[in-house]
Amino acid sequence: MKNIVIxxxxxxxxxxxxxxxxxxxYNALVTNKPDEICKADIIFLPGVGAFKQxxxxxxxxxxxxxxxxxxxxxxxxxxxxxxxxxLFEESEEFGVTKGLGLxxxxxxxxxxxxxxxxRIPNVGWFPLINNLNNNKLEDKTVYFxxxxxPIVKEMNIISSxxxxxxxxxxxxxxxxxxxxxxxxxxxxxxxGIKILSSxxxx
Amino acid sequence: xxxxxxxxxxRLDMKGENVVKGINLEGIRPIGNPKSIAEKYYLDGIDEIIxxxxxxxxxxxxxxxxxxxxxxSNIFVPLTVGGGIRNxxxxxxxxxxxxxxxxxxxxxxxxxxxxxxxxxxxxxxAIVLSIEAKKQKDGTWEAYYDNGRERxxxxxxxxxxxxxxxxxxxxxLTSVDKEGLKNGMDIDLLDSIRGKLxxxxxxxxxxxxxxxxxxxxxxxxxxxxxxxxxxxNLTINDIKxxxxxxxxxxx
Numbered sequence: 331m332k333n334i335v336i337x338x339x340x341x342x343x344x345x346x347x348x349x350x351x352x353x354x355x356y357n358a359l360v361t362n363k364p365d366e367i368c369k370a371d372i373i374f375l376p377g378v379g380a381f382k383q384x385x386x387x388x389x390x391x392x393x394x395x396x397x398x399x400x401x402x403x404x405x406x407x408x409x410x411x412x413x414x415x416x417l418f419e420e421s422e423e424f425g426v427t428k429g430l431g432l433x434x435x436x437x438x439x440x441x442x443x444x445x446x447x448x449r450i451p452n453v454g455w456f457p458l459i460n461n462l463n464n465n466k467l468e469d470k471t472v473y474f475x476x477x478x479x480p481i482v483k484e485m486n487i488i489s490s491x492x493x494x495x496x497x498x499x500x501x502x503x504x505x506x507x508x509x510x511x512x513x514x515x516x517x518x519x520x521x522g523i524k525i526l527s528s529x530x531x532x
Numbered sequence: 533x534x535x536x537x538x539x540x541x542x543r544l545d546m547k548g549e550n551v552v553k554g555i556n557l558e559g560i561r562p563i564g565n566p567k568s569i570a571e572k573y574y575l576d577g578i579d580e581i582i583x584x585x586x587x588x589x590x591x592x593x594x595x596x597x598x599x600x601x602x603x604x605s606n607i608f609v610p611l612t613v614g615g616g617i618r619n620x621x622x623x624x625x626x627x628x629x630x631x632x633x634x635x636x637x638x639x640x641x642x643x644x645x646x647x648x649x650x651x652x653x654x655x656x657x658a659i660v661l662s663i664e665a666k667k668q669k670d671g672t673w674e675a676y677y678d679n680g681r682e683r684x685x686x687x688x689x690x691x692x693x694x695x696x697x698x699x700x701x702x703x704x705l706t707s708v709d710k711e712g713l714k715n716g717m718d719i720d721l722l723d724s725i726r727g728k729l730x731x732x733x734x735x736x737x738x739x740x741x742x743x744x745x746x747x748x749x750x751x752x753x754x755x756x757x758x759x760x761x762x763x764x765n766l767t768i769n770d771i772k773x774x775x776x777x778x779x780x781x782x783x
Contacts, residue, residue: 345630349605351666378632379655438775447552449732449753451657451701455537455579471783472538475580475657475701504598517610517632519577519783 331529334358335370339391341412342376342383343516350516354527364396365458372530376516377412380424381478384412385430392429400481407432407508408529413474414449414502414510432475432508435484435500440476445495450478456513461503466528472511472518474501477478479512537781539754540649540745540771541580542573542761543736546615547587549599553762555712557664557680561585563746563762567602573761574607576768581611582635582704582734582756583664586679588616596622604630614704615679621651623779625655631633635704637662638677640695641684651699660734661700663688666708666781668741673721680708692725700731704756707737713751714740714759717748726751749780 334351336344338360351358358374359366367373377384388394401407409417418429419480421437429437440450460468467490474492482488482500489509491498503510509529513521544551544566551569552731563569570581583603596613603611613626614635623634633723640647640661651659663674664680665688673688692703705725707718717738726733732753738746739757748755760766772782 342625343630345601346604346608346632350608352605353608357618378658380652438760449730451731453657453702453732454753470543475610477656514542514610514632517608518572523608525772527725 332371333369334372334374334530335367335458336360336374337367337388337389337393338362339384339393341379343378343514344376344408344487347374347376347410347516350523350526351530355516355532356500356530362393362438364391364393367393367396368399370400373400373405373407375409375413375416377410377414377416378503379404380414381413381421381429381461382425382427385416385427388416397430401432401507404507406529409510410516411512411514412518415478416509417481417508421478433487433503433505433510435480439477439478439481440494441493443487443497443499447499448495451475455477455518457524458492458501459498460490462489464504466525466532467502470518470521470525472513472522472525473513474513474522476512534603537783538749538752538775539579539734540768541734541754541756542578543756543758544569544570544582545758547654550587550612551758551762553584555617556705557586557711558710563751566599568691569762571606573768574609576677577772577783578609578768579605580609580754583611584635585613585615597625598629599738600626600629606706610673611659613661613703617779620650621656623650623654625656625707629637633658633660633702635662641675641677641686647695647698647700651701653711656699659700660702660704661695663692664706664707664708667718667721673724676708677752680711688721689725689728693728696729696731700713702732703729703736704736710738711736713738714765715739716744719747719754722748722751739755740765742771745771745775746778746780749775
């Protein structure tokens with residue numbers, strides 16, 4: 331049985347994510363203890379709220395070292411929504427705040443794209459435009475709620491786009507070891523559950 | 533041209549342990565058990581569920597947490613809970629129990645700084661400002677609270693703009709005049725505020741047919757429906773397939 335943890339640092343819907351994993355038959359540990367994160371095979375970093383407060387809360391719990399150790403051991407890291415944004419170098423939300431820097435790129439406000447017809451926050455269900463050959467995200471429509479989005483520098487890790495006005499925004503990444511979703515798979519009905527299932531089986 | 537899906541949202545008015553439904557937010561009748569009703573709507577393809585506690589009966593007790601947890605254990609679409617959210621603790625209890633958003637009305641009217649504090653604490657995306665609008669003799673709309681019973685003295689358009697500035701992430705706009713009647717939504721109300729806001733608007737009150745949804749689809753970001761689902765006049769599948777036939781995008 332894989333050792334799965336959901337990092338609990340006060341800024342994520344851990345209850346719903348854990349419920350979705352239970353539905354799939356996985357028993358995840360919701361934790362903020364570095365030693366438990368160290369030992370995990372699969373680490374979920376959920377997130378909702380403001381980038382700066384979330385980063386501070388995360389760093390204050392001294393989990394960064396544990397996360398890096400786990401990644402060195404080959405653990406899989408899955409960032410969701412704000413947790414996805416935190417994987418990058420920095421965010422421009424309320425001034426510039428440093429992120430975890432695991433991936434190259436920065437997080438920008440959606441008005442960067444200058445689409446007058448789109449609301450901020452961007453809330454709703456969008457069909458994913460699959461960008462990798464692994465089919466995990468093919469024909470999936472998922473739920474987004476966000477005001478910021480990463481601009482990913484390494485184009486070859488972008489696993490999906492969604493169309494936002496005339497632009498395509500970077501809705502997910504997959505490096506093989508690090509996976510990130512701007513959307514909420516745990517709130518995306520059957521399609522979201524299938525996506526979670528394909529990661530955990532893969 | 534609408535290039536995104538409109539959200540079809542089930543609104544469950546709650547009293548104690550039951551889903552209820554009224555007319556003009558009054559004269560409520562019991563509909564049934566929230567767990568079985570919400571799970572059915574989820575399996576039928578609803579995009580989102582709003583639980584609105586019409587008598588604020590669940591707060592100050594542990595039941596808010598337990599019924600949200602029960603819902604979030606089996607329903608994997610966004611869940612909003614409102615009616616009696618009074619402080620940051622209420623919000624945290626709801627979000628920690630699996631809710632994604634809270635809907636706030638009365639407390640925002642009584643305490644202007646509440647929306648700002650709440651959105652700074654948990655993020656704008658979790659804060660839905662609920663407005664209960666009643667048309668006045670001069671043709672404007674006034675915001676009411678306590679389930680359409682109390683007047684705030686606030687003009688709905690001005691209030692909506694103000695709460696957007698304060699950090700609300702969405703507006704749930706309920707027409708008290710149309711609510712429960714199943715004879716169409718208040719399109720004039722929606723028109724009067726649509727151009728002034730950048731945040732999404734969920735329109736609520738009056739859906740009796742699919743045409744009522746079609747009529748607001750190019751202006752509202754989401755449509756809340758209740759009676760037609762509760763009384764089984766329409767299924768979610770009926771609604772979505774007919775919207776698609778009318779070139780309106782849905783999930």
